[in-house]
Amino acid sequence: MCGIVGLLVKKPELRERLGELMMPMLLGMTERGPDSAGLAVFTSPVAEDWLKFSLYCAKVNFDWIVFEDAARHALGKDTRMSVQANHAILESTAPAEKVKDWLKQAWPQVHLLSVGQRIDLYKDTGTPGEVAARYDFAHLKGTHLVGHTRMATESAVTPAHAHPFTAGEDWCLVHNGSLSNPYSIRRKLEPLGIQFDTDNDTEAACRYFEWRMREGDDLPTTIHKGFEELDGFFTFLMGTRNELALVRDAFACKPAVVAENDQYVAIASEFRSLAKLPDIKNAKIFEPAPEEIYVWRA
């Protein structure tokens, strides 16, 4: 079991309150996912030629100041950082591959969670309330976000196994459900040079989608191929730079509820996560149909 939340605000003034509006949604999914939580928020973009990298280091009291100095030295002076507990967001004009290679060689204890112009990503073990407090989710600003609360059923409880998973730039995925063929997908992708960070089943889906999009498929085509390739139960919620996309498996085994009005689109595994949203009584509420692709634009 796991919980999913997604929120996309339609009015620019609500972008300032994105995290605040989301908080009861994530907390409402605590019973569905008490062991880890994570969230990807899509903000206004960094300047052209810049990228931002969400980083995680498990070590308590990790010296991010030393790390930042080293980053400037290795990646150039157009590099800056902000730190929040075990996470940091590094912004740089250095190309993504250069940053990835540098991290891998010089800082193996620092994990790269996301890359893009808009995405910031946080994930960690603990209850949703603990994780949200640790990274100050209530003050996040942006156009849309994707969140997850995890109750692990198939792989270990670690920050790396928590959702969201990312692929490419400004793209992330959360999953409620379980896949029965993650290892056969992995055996198919690894010979193509695709690397896996964990043995998590959702990561197999994520790498599969990443591969299809890199091969030139658009998002709907990628998802349709996923229906053929991925065996198991899923409600998937994806975030792109300007969209939220939602799909459920053919049997709708895992729940999902959508609430939409002129202020926002909110998605959650259950209504109890939507109940505290403003003016929810006048929102259109529906359950998404199986194997239908729902996309909302920010």
Place this chain on the structure above:
Amino acid sequence: MASVMERAPQVREGKVVFDLAEQPLRQVNQFLHQDLKAAGVKEVRVLNPDGAHSIAVGLNAPVHVDIEGHAGYYAAGMNQHASVTVHGNAGPGVAEGMTAGEVRVKGYASVSAGAAAHGGLLVIDGDAGLRCGISMKGIDIVVGGSVGDFSAFMAQAGTLVVCGDAGDALGDSLYEAVIYVRGKIASLGADAKVEPMTEEDCVRLGALLKKAGFAHDPKSFKRVSSARTLYHWNADANQEY
């Protein structure tokens, strides 16, 4: 946010009123199970359900419960004697395992509505999700809207009435339950077949529609029941069905 704690329920106009924004669900269910008879209460209102699970489950007394909003999983499950109205949408498994009584959903119902229920009446004004009436064992279900895929899967006894359309694999592996559909059927499941409506069907369906509060003409429905080809092992089928 208001703190949630046990406190005496309010009585308004002869009804006991619980507010789940301020009182724990356990207090509501405990009252319905333990204190109802002594208090002589016949009507209970539950405010701000906000998708809570297992509201008004296993009710074994003739009480009417109004749930004033959207309910979560298993609302009014295992009902024995009560009538429960959800003035909103219901989550998965509404009225699952009901043996008698009446449950009404004013909005839509999620998956597995009326699952495995032995008796009573479930009325859903809106649509029902997938697997509506799965393994039903005697309940009557009337859906004002449409039902999702695999509805009445392995349904053993009772009646499923669908005033709108039915999804794929309707009545797959059906036993002796009967399905009436007014709209389109996306596809029938294994061993389900459409049959002509008899006079007896029209009387039975007419009574159910009236009880549920729908004015449709019974003649506008199709009857779906079991072809009974799966009742006996067919060695010649070579495992192909």
